[in-house]
Amino acid sequence: MRTTTRVTLVRLRAALLGCAVLTLVTSYLAVTGVVDTAALVQARTSQAILAVAAARDALVSADAAAVSSFASGEAKLAGPGQDYENEMAAASQSLAQVAEFNQADEASGGTPQVVAGLVTAYASAMGQADAHFRQPGSAAVGLADLWYASRLLHAPGGVLAQLVDLQGQERAALDRQLAGDGMSAGLLPLWLIPPVLLLVLLVLTQLYLRGRFRRRLNPLLLGASVLTAGVVVALSATLGLAGGLDDVRARVDDALAVRQAEVAATDANGQSGLANLVRQQCGATGCGSTVDDFEAAIRPVSAAPDTTDRVTAAAKAVTAQAASAAESGGLPVLVPVGVVLAAGLVVWGLYRRIDEYRYEP
Numbered sequence: 001m002r003t004t005t006r007v008t009l010v011r012l013r014a015a016l017l018g019c020a021v022l023t024l025v026t027s028y029l030a031v032t033g034v035v036d037t038a039a040l041v042q043a044r045t046s047q048a049i050l051a052v053a054a055a056r057d058a059l060v061s062a063d064a065a066a067v068s069s070f071a072s073g074e075a076k077l078a079g080p081g082q083d084y085e086n087e088m089a090a091a092s093q094s095l096a097q098v099a100e101f102n103q104a105d106e107a108s109g110g111t112p113q114v115v116a117g118l119v120t121a122y123a124s125a126m127g128q129a130d131a132h133f134r135q136p137g138s139a140a141v142g143l144a145d146l147w148y149a150s151r152l153l154h155a156p157g158g159v160l161a162q163l164v165d166l167q168g169q170e171r172a173a174l175d176r177q178l179a180g181d182g183m184s185a186g187l188l189p190l191w192l193i194p195p196v197l198l199l200v201l202l203v204l205t206q207l208y209l210r211g212r213f214r215r216r217l218n219p220l221l222l223g224a225s226v227l228t229a230g231v232v233v234a235l236s237a238t239l240g241l242a243g244g245l246d247d248v249r250a251r252v253d254d255a256l257a258v259r260q261a262e263v264a265a266t267d268a269n270g271q272s273g274l275a276n277l278v279r280q281q282c283g284a285t286g287c288g289s290t291v292d293d294f295e296a297a298i299r300p301v302s303a304a305p306d307t308t309d310r311v312t313a314a315a316k317a318v319t320a321q322a323a324s325a326a327e328s329g330g331l332p333v334l335v336p337v338g339v340v341l342a343a344g345l346v347v348w349g350l351y352r353r354i355d356e357y358r359y360e361p
Contacts, residue, residue, distance in 0.1 A: 005212060009354045012205050013346065016224075019198035020343035027231055027335050030191045034241050035328040037177050040103075041248055042322035045174045048101035049252055050315055052167040053259040055094035056160060057311075059119070060263050062087035063153055064270025066126055070133060070146055071277045079130040088123060095119065103177075104169035111166045118152055118159045125149035143278065150274055154267075167256070174252065178245050195231045198342070202228065209353065220349030227342040234335045244325030251321045255314035262311055 065083035074081060099112045126149045132142030153159045202225045209218055 006354060008208070009350055012201070012208065013350045013354065016198065016201050016205065016346045016350075017343055019194055019201055020339055020346065023194040023198050023228070023231060024336055024339040024343075026191055026194050027235060027339060028332070030235060031238050031328075031331045031335050034238050034245075035326070035332050037180070038241055038245055038322075038326040038328070041174065041177060041245060042326040044101040045103045045170065045177060046248060046252060046318050046322045048098055048103050049167065049170045049174065050255060050318060051094045051097035051101060052163055052170055053256055053263075054315075055091050055098060055115075056163045056167070057259055057263050057266070058087045058091035058094060059122075059153055059159060059163075060267045060270065062091060063150055064266050064273065066129075067146070067150070067270050067273040067277065070129070070142070071273050079134075080126055084126075091119065098166070102170070103173040104166065111162055111169075115159055115162050115166070118162070122149050122152045122159065125152060147274070147278065150271075154271070171252070171256075174249060178249060191235050192232060195228050195235070195339075199225060199228045199232070202346075205350075213353070218349050220345045224342040224345040224349065227338045227345070231335055231338050231342075234331055234338070237329075238331060241325055241328065241331075244321065248318065248321045248325055251314070251318045255311075255318050258310045258314045 062080075062084050065087060066080035069079070069081035069084065095112065095116055099116070102112055104111075125145055129142045129145035129149060132138040132145055135142075151158065155161075202221055206218060206221055206225075209221075210216060
């Protein structure tokens with residue numbers, strides 16, 4: 001009887017420690033997977049997506065501001081204008097952020113660098129347009145430069161088209177990261193199996209000790225049970241963090257939709273101004289099919305009065321939600337520490353009982 005009891009106790013201890021090790025590994029991987037993904041989304045991916053959208057907006061606004069300056073005649077005094085300069089500075093800052101936070105490295109194929117080069121070419125062409133507009137009798141040449149500069153942005157494969165592609169790649173990177181964090185309702189039961197099994201074994205061990213030694217509870221095993229239950233709760237809380245990441249994705253899509261509305265409205269107005277400016281230069285002879293097709297493709301859009309405020313609010317909502325999702329509450333440390341402590345209590349709690357039979361054959 002004594003030999004059988006010792007063997008049973010040793011086997012229970014081995015089973016409990018095995019479950020504890022399995023719980024330690026699976027829970028740590030689950031929690032750190034979600035927390036690391038949340039940190040990456042907060043610090044880089046969401047910022048890259050917002051920066052691409054901001055760069056598009058700034059470039060379109062700069063182009064529209066330059067066209068307005070040339071159309072009003074202000075360019076002869078102030079060139080493309082202060083609004084143009086401000087928007088170009090904002091575009092450069094956003095493109096620098098894109099290069100820093102880019103998460104579409106393989107898919108983008110160096111797109112940020114290509115875009116930066118094209119923006120430099122655009123600024124150079126705009127500078128030439130300014131120089132020619134200031135020279136008497138060179139307005140036609142300046143207009144040609146202005147047209148060329150705008151085409152660098154708007155032509156197929158131009159800056160704006162490449163930024164649209166890059167924005168899609170950054171957004172796809174976000175999807176891949178969220179799909180790869182392992183946090184889904186379908187996987188939650190798999191993560192819970194080891195700690196739940198450990199909890200069940202702890203209860204069975206308590207029942208065995210109560211029946212064999214006529215004692216109600218082993219305080220140390222009770223403590224291990226409480227810690228294990230805490231691990232189960234922590235894994236459930238981690239699912240909440242994953243849900244927060246899904247909210248980040250929704251906020252990003254909202255921000256992109258609002259930004260797109262502003263870009264479309266600003267671009268339509270700017271391109272309409274360019275078409276009118278070209279028409280004035282062509283005079284009665286007409287401008288030909290190229291300008292006709294260009295003008296026909298413009299779809300006027302009226303911007304909502306509060307578009308800028310909505311863009312700012314949407315971007316702040318993304319940042320706030322990403323920060324909230326990345327707030328782990330110390331789970332990557334607390335979970336493994338809790339499991340290790342539970343394992344230590346198991347060893348300590350069974351030591352005396354097993355030690356009682358150490359001299360038995």
